[in-house]
Amino acid sequence: DDDDDDDDDERPPGFDLFSADERDPNDEFCLRLGGDGDGDDDTAGTTITLRGVRARNPHLLRSTGLTLWKGSEGLCEYLRANPRLVNGKDVVELGAGLGLCGIAAHRLGARNVVLTDGDTDALATMRRNIDANRDPSGGGGEICARQLLWG
Template identity: 35%
Template structure:
């Protein structure tokens, strides 16, 4: 891959996951353009367009119109600032986005959802339908949180721990961790669980996008309870699980959870459901990734684990920062056993 192609690839990855426009480093792109003659410059700008706003994934699963608009406006401005001619296709795409925004404002009001595509490896992308709001429809589960990114990355690196295992995820949210595990770790089965109806519905849609190319197989029931599909060697299912009233009925080798430690009121039922799940199978292990937002809340979780005779076998500390303008988060992954 040439240096110029590599820069376009990097820009494409950031665009697809809606990396903050103000943090996108366009200097390498503009530097490349400044060295090209007219024909090569037009070709390079066309490649930029095809790799971002006109990307095949974007055509099917687009970011927000406002994000695409801000991105193109900045790109066009920076090209103009070095007195280069701008590829007509960039202007046309920007104008089209302005007209789409107006139509959506008139006909649909505020757009609740968008799609983000995360490039986790050269041949691995995960596309998620999600909302830009931290709290939506009374739940925080419609947003992909920091610990999910860290746990997904950790699972890829520690794939041997999950290979051939029956895996249960608590508080699966929109599915980033689970979809990553299914696509990279070859588990025997993977059960996503959550509580909120809207989260479960969107989670199932994300599973279909990534495991079934967005279509529902004939053998699959509608998006209701009992959702199950096969994916290669993995049995995939989604279940509603209320930690305060439901029980874990099947046995699992591994339990995963990301960003479920955020409220002291749910810590006791969380620990009890973890203990119940681990008690179903000898040698079962849980990996819980927690973003440290409030040290007292995390200490409450730790103390509740100890008081329920659960063993903290290992702890690892990680950091996550989406972009330079975003705050850096500390995430702790705990390995738990009985």
């Protein structure tokens, strides 16, 4: 009798492309930007710690703003090597996701930094990342996160 199977959860065949998106953004990313520890560098290194989702295929997440993208790491290294690009300037980051580049600009002396994203989950995670990475010297400028909806 097949009536006993009626209580089973029916799931479609295959797999859920978005299953990685079900996790909370609790993976930790630690990035050391520059500085070799010898004290000779004008821009001593800084460590930024972010919370997010570690994903092998981040483009498959429902919110691309909850993971760390390789391009943001490269841009941060470029800014660290060229701090004059942000030092004392106002910076706006569009689609900031976890906030790495904007936080790096803040730590490199930007006067005011506004990080934006359209996704509310990304914004909540970004705000926690900002709070955890404010300039420890207290000399940094202002940094905040705002929602920006495109289109």
